[in-house]
Amino acid sequence: MLSALSNILKITELRQKVVFTLAMFLVFRAGTHIPVPGVDVSVIEQMFTSGNLFGLLDLFSGGALSKFSIFAMSITPYINASIIMQLITIVVPTFEQWSKEGEEGRKKLTQITRYGTVLLGFIQAIGMAIGLKAAIINPGIASTLLIALTLTAGTTFLMWLGEQITEKGIGNGISLIIFAGIVSRLPDGLYMLYEYLTAGTINIFNVLLFAIIALAMIVLVIAITQGQRRIPVQYAKRVVGRKTYGGHSTHIPLKVNQAGVIPIIFASSVLMFPVTIAQFVDIAWVKTVAGWFAWGTPLQTFLYALLIIFFTYFYTAVTLNISDMAENMKKYGGFIPGLRPGKPTADYLDRVMTRITLAGSIFLAGIAILPNFIAAVTNIPGLNFGGTALLIVVGVALDTMKQIEAIVLMRHYQGFMK
Secondary structure, eight states, rough: OOOHHHHHHHHHHHHHHHHHHHHHHHHHHHHHHHHHTOOOHHHHHTTTTSSSHHHHHHHHHTTTHTTTBTTTTTHHHHHHHHHHHHHHHHHOHHHHHTSSSSSHHHHHHHHHHHHHHHHHHHHHHHHHHHHHHBBBOOOSSHHHHHHHHHHHHHHHHHHHHHHHHHHSSOOOOOHHHHHHHHHHTTTHHHHHHHHHHHHTSSSHHHHHHHHHHHHHHHHHHHHHHEEEEEEEEEOOEETTTEEEEOOOOEEEEEEEEEEHHHHHHHHHHHHHHHHHHHHHOOOHHHHHHHHHHHHTTTHHHHHHHHHHHHHHHHEEEEEEEEOHHHHHHHHTTTEEESSSSHHHHHHHHHHHHHHHHHHHHHHHHHHHHHHHHHHHHHOEEEEEOOOHHHHHHHHHHHHHHHHHHHHHHHHHHHHOOO
C-alpha cells in the first residue's frame, strides 16, 4: 500500500487522476456551503440531533443537509434508483437481457438509472420542502417548487460529478462522494472531543478508551470486508483443433459481507419511518408509537439487528445468482472436486453462502448497534461514531487502493514489455 501511494507522484497518469479527484472533492465541499434560497437554516439545524434519520442523511451529505444547501439530498436518490434498478433487473426480462449484453446493455441501464435519479430526487425534494415548511421564509407553491427544483438540480449535478470522477479520476465516483462527505465530519468530531476534554466533561481515560474501541472496530471491519470463502474449481481439458483449453485450477471467492452496507441503510429507513412521520403529524398515538422506535430504545435496537440480518440475506439472494454461477461452471467444463456439475454444485454453493452470510449479517448487525453501547462505555455525550459510516469509509478506501495498485501494476508490465 505504501509503495502504491509513493508511485502516485512518479506515474504521470495516476498523478493526474488523483489531482482531478481532489479537485472534484473541492467542488463538492464548496457546494455544501451554498444555501437553498428562501429557507431559514437556523430552524432546520434544530432538527438535527444524533440518532435520527436526518442525522444519518446529514452524515452522508457531509453536513449539507443540516445547512440545507443545494447538495442537501446528497447522492441518496441515485443510490435508491440504483438499488431499485438492481431489483427490477431480476423481474423484467428486457432489463435482465440488457444486463447480459455487456457495455451496450450497461449503458442503457445506466441511462434509465439517471432518469430514475431525477424522478426520485424531485419527489424527495417535494417531500422535504413540504415537511420542512416551517423553515420556509415565504411559504407557498412557488417557494416549494423553487426549493424542489434547486435540490433536484444539486443531486443531478452530484451524479454527474461522480460519473466524471469515475471516468477521469480514480475509484468509483459515487462512492467517493459519500466517502468525502463522511470524512469531512471528522474534524468536527475531534474538535467536540477536545472541547469536552478542556471543559472537564470527560477525561483522558475516556478518550483513550474510545480510541482503542475505534481502532478495534476498524481492524474488524477491514478483516470482515476482505474476508471470503474460496471454493476450489477445476476445469477439465478440452481439445479444439490443435489447441488444448482448460486443465487448470482456480477458485470462487464468496465474500463474507456480500451485501455491503445496503442492509443497514434499508433497516434504518424502515425503522425511522414512524419517527419521521411523527415529526410532521400532531397525533398523540402516532407520537406514542414513534417513541417506541426512538433511537437506542430496546425495541428499536432489537428490531434494527433483526432487520439487518433479514435484509442481508434478501440482498445477497437478489445480487448473487447461485444457479447461474453453477450453470456457467458446467457450460465451460468447470466442477468443484467431489461434486457433480449442475444442481449438486448449486446446492453446495447455496449451503456455503447461507452459512457465511449468517456470519456477515451478525457482523453487520453488531457493527450497526455497537455505537449505542460505545457511548455508555466511554461516557462521551453526543458521540457519533457510526458503524455504517465506518463500513463505507473502509470499503471505499480499500477499493480505491486496489485500483491504484492495479494501475501501478499495469504500468510496470508496460515498462517491462517496452
